[in-house]
């Protein structure tokens with residue numbers, strides 16, 4: 001069934017919010033629902049809509065998969081506490097790293113994340129809480145790319161013929177499925193979410209796994225997390241759509257303290273885009289890039305090479321995996 005898009009120009013955020021609160025209330029009835037908050041704009045909006053519709057019949061969890069940005073889990077929990085929403089932090093780091101062990105294929109890595117998240121971690125939370133529904137911030141772009149076979153987004157099921165109730169034991173409710181990112185930001189603003197949320201840069205569901213080429217290990221995640229932080233700090237003022245760091249699997253020859261050093265390669269990507277469907281590399285000043293390279297090679301241990309991606313999407317994608 002084709003999903004009808006609500007374009008930014010035709011969106012009435014107030015009406016949309018009222019409608020969705022009613023819809024969530026009537027679908028969930030007197031039962032319980034779960035929201036898995038990541039701190040991104042989509043899951044934040046869904047959590048607030050659910051909170052308004054269900055009050056404390058909505059259980060909100062932040063699943064710490066060990067694959068997020070630095071201090072992300074604690075920051076998000078605190079921010080929502082200030083908004084009056086209680087978020088429980090669930091430590092699932094070991095489960096995710098165990099599931100990723102030995103896998104190098106990009107789609108298999110995504111599948112490992114999906115299974116760990118939906119079947120094992122959320123499956124247990126839903127069972128333990130007695131909830132029957134998961135509220136989820138899937139947006140139209142996630143569906144489009146998955147259906148087009150470009151990249152299987154970690155959160156798209158029904159459009160692939162997967163029944164979440166049969167597969168995982170709960171129903172998925174997707175209040176944002178007709179929107180794209182700019183419209184979701186508008187709804188977030190109308191909900192009085194802080195700028196930190198409604199302007200937040202997109203971050204992929206599979207988190208830093210989308211930025212490690214080859215097998216994912218704790219050590220590689222730590223490397224890419226440090227590089228990501230430097231890139232985010234260095235490019236924050238560019239107003240680009242999205243910027244990120246990727247850790248390559250191949251090592252290259254470099255020099256350290258006058259000696260040959262076979263080391264790691266980090267690739268920087270910075271995108272101009274409206275909705276992530278197409279994109280082009282931001283024309284960053286060389287000075288900015290040199291500074292990033294300098295910081296990454298001195299602050300991230302083992303890195304001897306930093307490159308900048310100059311390819312458009314398509315044929316590139318925004319993330320590497």
Ligand code: XMP
Nearest residue numbers: 151153154202203204205206276317318319
């Ligand atoms: P790609 O790499 O496909 O990314 O050009 C397009 C946009 O989507 C984000 N992204 C994801 N978001 N689940 C999500 O919710 C995913 O599995 C996923 N993969 C990529 C990516 O960061 C970019 O903004």
